[in-house]
Amino acid sequence: MQFQTTRTLILASASPRRKELIERLNVPFSIYTADVDEQSIAVLTPEQYVKDVALLKARAVAKMHQNAVVIGADTTVAQGNTLLHKPADAAEALAHLQALRGKTHHVLTAVAIIEEDGRETVFVEKTAVTFKHVSDELLHAYIATGDPFDKAGGYGIQTDGMFLVERIEGDYLNVVGLPLATVCEQLLSQRIITL
Numbered sequence: 001m002q003f004q005t006t007r008t009l010i011l012a013s014a015s016p017r018r019k020e021l022i023e024r025l026n027v028p029f030s031i032y033t034a035d036v037d038e039q040s041i042a043v044l045t046p047e048q049y050v051k052d053v054a055l056l057k058a059r060a061v062a063k064m065h066q067n068a069v070v071i072g073a074d075t076t077v078a079q080g081n082t083l084l085h086k087p088a089d090a091a092e093a094l095a096h097l098q099a100l101r102g103k104t105h106h107v108l109t110a111v112a113i114i115e116e117d118g119r120e121t122v123f124v125e126k127t128a129v130t131f132k133h134v135s136d137e138l139l140h141a142y143i144a145t146g147d148p149f150d151k152a153g154g155y156g157i158q159t160d161g162m163f164l165v166e167r168i169e170g171d172y173l174n175v176v177g178l179p180l181a182t183v184c185e186q187l188l189s190q191r192i193i194t195l
Ligand SMILES: Cc1cn([C@H]2C[C@H](O)[C@@H](COP(=O)(O)OP(=O)(O)OP(=O)(O)O)O2)c(=O)[nH]c1=O
Pocket: 012, 013, 014, 015, 017, 018, 033, 057, 073, 074, 075, 076, 077, 107, 150, 151, 152, 153, 155, 156, 157, 158, 161, 175, 176, 177
């Protein structure tokens, strides 16, 4: 697909997955990131938390690039009201994956769009993911690949985490880090991109 834009687009993300997905729109964009303190955000509900973090990321970049449309995102894994962030070490990765094993959890990605005039739009997409009843042996082997550590919940559905997944309900790309179809729909509706 080839979309058009006359605006300056910035992706406020260091995630290689988000970069690859935004590239599929075939419009020019740049990447800038700013350090944010995600721990400063209070967790009221998983929905509110991801929205606030996505906004924090987008605002930190928009502050320095006021003539651009800035897109920020945050992906978080929620099991009920418990959030499972990126694991700090192998023990935490194992704890996350054992907690997710044989059950259904939700992956929430919030996308925040800040326009040149400061107008903010934020939305959340939710995908239900059910894990298989996998063995500890498989979990150890998966953790040894190093894949869990830069990913919310400690797995990547698009990488070897695929061996843990029984089924999903909702947008697959939302789990990978950006619900591209909804992002595209939103950018079209705000006339940030056109056909
Ligand atoms: C559950 C899951 C998460 N993830 C990734 C998506 C996100 O990149 C990451 C969650 O961390 P985020 O904090 O959302 O993003 P990030 O730190 O990678 O990048 P930035 O803050 O600069 O935008 O987990 C996968 O790649 N696959 C999966 O299956």
